[in-house]
Amino acid sequence: MKEKAVVLLSGGLDSSTVLAYAIERGFECTGLTFNYGQRHARENNSARAISSRYGIELKDARINLSEFIKSSLTGYGSVEHRDIESIEESLPNTYVPARNIIMISIAAGLLQTIGGNTIFIGANALDYSGYPDCRPEFFNAMEKAINTGTGSVGSNQIRISVPLQYLRKSEIIKMGMKMGVPYELTWSCYEGNEEACGMCDSCQLRLRGFMEAGVPDPIKYSKYPEFYKK
Amino acid sequence: MKEKAVVLLSGGLDSSTVLAYAIERGFECTGLTFNYGQRHARENNSARAISSRYGIELKDARINLSEFIKSSLTGYGSVEHRDIESIEESLPNTYVPARNIIMISIAAGLLQTIGGNTIFIGANALDYSGYPDCRPEFFNAMEKAINTGTGSVGSNQIRISVPLQYLRKSEIIKMGMKMGVPYELTWSCYEGNEEACGMCDSCQLRLRGFMEAGVPDPIKYSKYPEFYKK
Numbered sequence: 538m539k540e541k542a543v544v545l546l547s548g549g550l551d552s553s554t555v556l557a558y559a560i561e562r563g564f565e566c567t568g569l570t571f572n573y574g575q576r577h578a579r580e581n582n583s584a585r586a587i588s589s590r591y592g593i594e595l596k597d598a599r600i601n602l603s604e605f606i607k608s609s610l611t612g613y614g615s616v617e618h619r620d621i622e623s624i625e626e627s628l629p630n631t632y633v634p635a636r637n638i639i640m641i642s643i644a645a646g647l648l649q650t651i652g653g654n655t656i657f658i659g660a661n662a663l664d665y666s667g668y669p670d671c672r673p674e675f676f677n678a679m680e681k682a683i684n685t686g687t688g689s690v691g692s693n694q695i696r697i698s699v700p701l702q703y704l705r706k707s708e709i710i711k712m713g714m715k716m717g718v719p720y721e722l723t724w725s726c727y728e729g730n731e732e733a734c735g736m737c738d739s740c741q742l743r744l745r746g747f748m749e750a751g752v753p754d755p756i757k758y759s760k761y762p763e764f765y766k767k
Numbered sequence: 768m769k770e771k772a773v774v775l776l777s778g779g780l781d782s783s784t785v786l787a788y789a790i791e792r793g794f795e796c797t798g799l800t801f802n803y804g805q806r807h808a809r810e811n812n813s814a815r816a817i818s819s820r821y822g823i824e825l826k827d828a829r830i831n832l833s834e835f836i837k838s839s840l841t842g843y844g845s846v847e848h849r850d851i852e853s854i855e856e857s858l859p860n861t862y863v864p865a866r867n868i869i870m871i872s873i874a875a876g877l878l879q880t881i882g883g884n885t886i887f888i889g890a891n892a893l894d895y896s897g898y899p900d901c902r903p904e905f906f907n908a909m910e911k912a913i914n915t916g917t918g919s920v921g922s923n924q925i926r927i928s929v930p931l932q933y934l935r936k937s938e939i940i941k942m943g944m945k946m947g948v949p950y951e952l953t954w955s956c957y958e959g960n961e962e963a964c965g966m967c968d969s970c971q972l973r974l975r976g977f978m979e980a981g982v983p984d985p986i987k988y989s990k991y992p993e994f995y996k997k
Contacts (some may be wrong), residue, residue: 635872643836646866682912
């Protein structure tokens with residue numbers, strides 16, 4: 538019998554690659570996506586498209602975080618546009634306080650319900666926006682908290698697997714291309730327009746990744762950052 | 768300026784006592800209550816009544832946990848009735864996997880939004896139902912996880928305060944009576960009927976507490992457990 542896992546699936550490039558990785562590793566995956574009052578539901582649509590492509594079940598957690606947790610991603614102010622160089626230097630206004638903490642907590646509850654031991658998350662400690670809940674030390678501390686809090690000991694211990702943790706975006710893309718991840722279905726932009734904006738942290742990190750990987754990004758952008766050469 | 772805190776407020780006896788305690792200690796409190804698809808919304812009403820009595824702001828987190836996290840409290844099966852002696856011996860079917868983990872995570876996000884350092888929670892490691900996320904080692908691990916995950920260091924560190932942790936239910940009640948906690952507004956029963964059932968874990972622990980404290984419980988019960996003597 539396959540080992541069960543919960544995969545946090547935003548519908549973005551990273552989490553979609555992680556899903557493909559977990560399936561390749563033989564896990565029976567349940568996707569978990571979050572609707573927390575983001576600026577737009579576009580990434581939720583991508584999560585649905587990706588999970589349907591892979592034939593996995595997708596659970597949709599809906600939570601009204603935007604009513605009391607402030608971030609430009611939950612509708613307070615607008616998404617900052619910064620130079621690619623400054624992205625890793627300071628915490629952007631797209632930071633949603635405690636978001637990964639909350640998502641992993643809910644994943645732990647779902648995991649106990651389905652009877653699995655692994656939570657996969659597409660976080661990345663290199664090409665990322667500087668969020669504290671993407672750092673390796675956070676995942677270690679959180680793993681301990683959920684094991685203590687769910688009383689999971691011995692062979693029932695829960696593991697938070699962060700396979701992309703030490704990969705650059707270009708390496709993630711190369712890995713995903715090998716596994717045939719349908720990147721045309723993914724959505725990374727913080728804005729929810731028809732085409733990706735090309736200017737938010739997430740778009741710039743993604744475009745730099747594709748550029749460095751030497752493959753074209755299959756999604757459409759309305760604008761390209763200065764550094765980008767097709 | 769008063770230090771800000773988030774108080775997890777279910778509307779039950781414990782969390783209401785903790786709110787009174789936090790206010791007495793000089794904190795400017797924001798209540799946080801959860802609607803996660805419980806069997807009934809009665810405790811939410813109590814949380815509103817208590818916070819309105821104390822004149823604090825109450826945030827209402829709504830999350831569809833019942834759609835994918837199974838527990839008799841989220842509508843799967845019925846609430847077990849057990850002898851008071853066996854309540855602390857095994858995990859009951861009212862256990863909602865990862866519930867406190869989830870609630871504390873969301874409280875951490877709210878805390879970062881309002882700019883406070885303390886989360887108060889009414890958990891209790893003596894007269895409780897054996898939930899693993901009520902144990903002291905869980906709160907220690909969780910405190911570390913949220914500090915790492917929110918990047919809170921030095922004087923900004925978040926503290927999870929569990930003032931009732933080592934008190935028996937009767938001691939909590941005595942403490943609350945001294946502070947004038949309006950116990951008539953609180954609701955502890957797992958069922959959502961007009962009167963408390965008197966038979967679920969929560970009712971029995973509450974009734975034993977009032978009996979041992981030597982004061983009458985101001986709420987109405989439809990039935991009393993055998994051990995109870997008014």
